[in-house]
Amino acid sequence: xxxITAPQRIALIGAGxxxxxxxxxxxxxxxxxxxxxxxxxxxxxxxxxSLGVDCHADYRQMLDVLRPDxxxxxxxxxxxxxxxxxxxxRRIPVLVEKPIADTVAAAMRLVAAGxxxxxxxxxxxxxxxxxxxxxxxxxxxxxxxxxxxAVAGLCLIRKHDRYFDVDWRRRAGGGxxxxxxxxxxxxxRHLCGEIDRVQAFGSSAVRGLEVEDTVAVSLRFxxxxxxxxxxxDAAPSPYFxxxxxxxxxxxxxxxxxxxxxxxxxxxxxxxxxxxxRHDSDGDWRDPLVRRHLHAAHASCYVAxxxxxxxxxxxxxxxxxxxxxxxxxxxxxxxxxxxxxxERTVRVAELLG
Numbered sequence: 001x002x003x004i005t006a007p008q009r010i011a012l013i014g015a016g017x018x019x020x021x022x023x024x025x026x027x028x029x030x031x032x033x034x035x036x037x038x039x040x041x042x043x044x045x046x047x048x049x050s051l052g053v054d055c056h057a058d059y060r061q062m063l064d065v066l067r068p069d070x071x072x073x074x075x076x077x078x079x080x081x082x083x084x085x086x087x088x089x090r091r092i093p094v095l096v097e098k099p100i101a102d103t104v105a106a107a108m109r110l111v112a113a114g115x116x117x118x119x120x121x122x123x124x125x126x127x128x129x130x131x132x133x134x135x136x137x138x139x140x141x142x143x144x145x146x147x148x149x150a151v152a153g154l155c156l157i158r159k160h161d162r163y164f165d166v167d168w169r170r171r172a173g174g175g176x177x178x179x180x181x182x183x184x185x186x187x188x189r190h191l192c193g194e195i196d197r198v199q200a201f202g203s204s205a206v207r208g209l210e211v212e213d214t215v216a217v218s219l220r221f222x223x224x225x226x227x228x229x230x231x232x233d234a235a236p237s238p239y240f241x242x243x244x245x246x247x248x249x250x251x252x253x254x255x256x257x258x259x260x261x262x263x264x265x266x267x268x269x270x271x272x273x274x275x276x277r278h279d280s281d282g283d284w285r286d287p288l289v290r291r292h293l294h295a296a297h298a299s300c301y302v303a304x305x306x307x308x309x310x311x312x313x314x315x316x317x318x319x320x321x322x323x324x325x326x327x328x329x330x331x332x333x334x335x336x337x338x339x340x341x342e343r344t345v346r347v348a349e350l351l352g
Contacts (some may be wrong), residue, residue, distance in 0.1 A: 004286030008312045009035040011068040011092075013059045013083050015044035018097055018124075019074035021249060023051065025305050032309055034066040045271070060086050068092060070312040077102040088119045095308045097124040098160045099182055100325035104333060104350045107326035114322050122304075122313045123325030124319040125186040129303035131295035132245055132271035136191055136261070139293055144275060147250045151192050151219075151227040152260045153184050156237035164209065175211035176233040177202075177336055184229060184241065184258070185335070186328040190269075191261055194222040199344045202339035206234040217335055245271040247300050266294075 246253025310316035
């Protein structure tokens, strides 16, 4: 006998650029349906009408009226806490776009509320759902690389000048560290373990704006492994995970790598998944052998939605939990503090 499971009704809180992407993914998925949208803008009302759903001015009222199976919060960062709490109070599983909140204190308050109520929180770090990141994580866990020694990450992109016509993108907090590199920090944590402390230098020399355009980071992981991460949004390159993985929503893929993870036995490049090691464990002069790890391409955004659907049905746990999102935010804000204060910062300082 075949069991037919009804599509999960998902409410969308916030219909900006990212919110609309979520709406499109929901509309295209057979196991999900868009229950409604909450947003104050005229553009959002027109967008909701084009999809044949109601647009509510008050997301709390929407949640009370619709009683959806799940919700997605795609509001500005400073509004994530209150919207997330509204979902938890109504026992509605919620996917909160990254960062989980605007401060670590707000993030931990949301996490504590979700854990106390037993309501799942998912965080929109979509890269963890990508096959290349999943396979790299499995390879490291299997011991293919041996004990980790070092990691190097790159995020080198060039944003067009019009991107900065929006005022908040010219201000502190609107730069590539919190918009782009927070995803890289999440991947580095996922692959290499918790980050213990960081050092960082930042520069705004290219554009002369309040916000940074280039950041160089040194990392010490709790395991003792060391890492570097170089970030800029002022130089074109293929060394950017979204491009190299061909997972980007807005621009074409270009094969390349964004992370190189080295262990005592081997080094793994991601997302290409080329694994390099000597053909014996003896001499460093022995030839290097390349083995390609296989991961079938699949959309990480679709996989993230499917995780939300499964969590709402009670058949899976969040791939990126609220607590994971809070730890990634803490590590990213530690980099921002190290950059501003020009000193070594322990992530524990951000956790209080």
